[in-house]
Amino acid sequence: MRRFRLSTLMIVLSFIFVLAGCVENPSTNQGSEEGETKAEVEKGEKVVNIGYSGPLSGPAAFYGERTLNGIKLAVEEINNNGGFDVNDQTYKINLVSLDDKYLPNETAANAKRLLQEHNTPIIFTPHSGGVQAMQVFNEKENFLIGAYTSEPSITETGNSLTVRIPPRYDGYMEPFTKYQMERFGKKLAALPTSTQYGKDWTEMLLPHWKENGGEVVHESSIDFAKDTDFFTMITNALKEKPDVLFIGGPSEPTAKVAKQARELGFEGGFIIMDQAKLDEMKKVTGSYDVLEGAIGVMPLVNADYPGTPQFVENYREKYGEDPGSEAGLNYIATYIFVEAMKAAGTVDDPKAIRSHIQDGLDNLPKEKQVYVIPEIGEDGGFKADLSVAAVEDGKIVPIKVKE
């Protein structure tokens, strides 16, 4: 009996695995779990460890993987090109990634572990909670945070060893509001995700909308982790006949919200929070027609920076999918840190690296410029032009943002 049970289990399991193997699923082909991207060190070369802590399991795992992939790609390129030289010493990079399940306390614990076991001068993390948790002790323990979050508050606290990689999200308010008011009208219904980030965005956008003479006719939020169907909430949001709908969250469910709003007869525009990406949303909706009149962050694949086409090609080849800005910005940040190390003449003094980031930005080769980032602000945030795009006549159109 026992043997029978065991063999049934095996058969079923193997069936499941066979199925799994066949489904096209590019993002899981590479080990997404915690691990190290080991550098092959030749004689006379040294290794510098770089740390990463982000969500690699649980509901946000896909996001963590995408950010990590950008760093991984940069590290592999650097190592395959023979590493980099600092004071005539060649270094290779060893990337150590740990899972924090999107929990700030885990990020802090991971950071301690990275410091003690691997002595990492730089630790990347892709969420504001984790950044804030590490800011408690990063100056004391002496390491640099590669912060992938557009939350403005992380650089307002005056932490001297934080580098904010993406642009602050408050810069989006002006162009988004202006575009939608001119194209569609002044009535806005807000229906973003109910996460903290969604709430912060709402609190910034709605006052801005009202200041510009707009009217907010509905304010609510969707919990993508709890609601099976969005029809009820969208029906309510459309009750007052808004001209513009403010939506956001992970790309895929956000796209579903947009699609269902169209099914319910909504014909206005969408303001899309920077967390969602137009190109990823298109995969769910099938075409840009559904997203007509949407304004959001410029999809990386449509951007025309000098290094973008090459990066997109490399990324597609390695991971089998289009890169988003998560991958692109982390990729370029890794290169910038390496250039900063070269300029600083040290790989293990975070303060010196931080003070040479500007040199790193200046020395960044043109072909690596997936984004153009001219300078780093006093507060440690990269200052770049916001790249905004809207969907017009079924196509992605860049929108000029005035400084």
Add this chain to the structure above:
Amino acid sequence: MELLVQQLFNGLTVGSVYSLVALGLTLVYGILHIPNFAHGALYMLGGYVTLTMMLLWGLNYWLAIVISILVIGLLGVLMERLVFHPLRKAPPIHDKIAAIGILLFLEALAQLIWGADYRTMSTPYGQVINIFGITFTMQRILINVGAIFVMVMLYLFLKKTFVGSAIIAMSQNREGAHLVGINTNKVAMLTFMISGGLAAIAASLSAPINLVFPGMGHLVVLKAFVIIILGGMGSIPGAIVGGYILGFTESLGATYISNDYKDLIAFLLLVIILSIKPQGLFAKGGH
């Protein structure tokens, strides 16, 4: 008026999904007195198997659902054989812990196999039908009709067939059923099979209006527990009525009271009903 009708329709859609999930849960509870926390994982896997069949072999939506029902049904049987059957003499807490263990295992397995991404299931039923300002989509109509069809079939099966009567007999009195010669092992396996099948149907019908991802089971299984407590643990009509009550409360509560408090309203209703009828709306037993 249009708004009310639209929201009633929305409530009906969500209620149908809830009812189907709650039915599977209540069946297992009625027979074996196991609160099967892993039911949400079966629901999630049901969605994934259907999606896989459609993408991998390009199967027709309906054919994919049939395969999904079989696969998840068998998985249910396997769960019963490998986990719950050996635990039948253990204290009840062991069943609960085992169920949670299976839930975690299956979720991690799904993430390993299919990845953590959101997947889209596209069906040929995306048409939008607009009557008097009210929006129906084909898929939503399918969910409603499909759920009612499944409920009727389940009812006929339980009431009109010999095997169905055996299931009811066992839920009324396990020892008694055993004494009159009903093979309780077989009935238990069959119940898990039906329960898994119902989860697969619910997931396959509702996945096209949402997305397929490893956490999708959480959305419904907690609510399904609320429903079976509301309707009476183990009661089949209770699960159906409870599902629709919750669906309507959510949609109407969100419309006329507040979207942010719609869960609060649903749970308040639960408290009120339980304080009037502590056993739930329908007393447990073979109905």
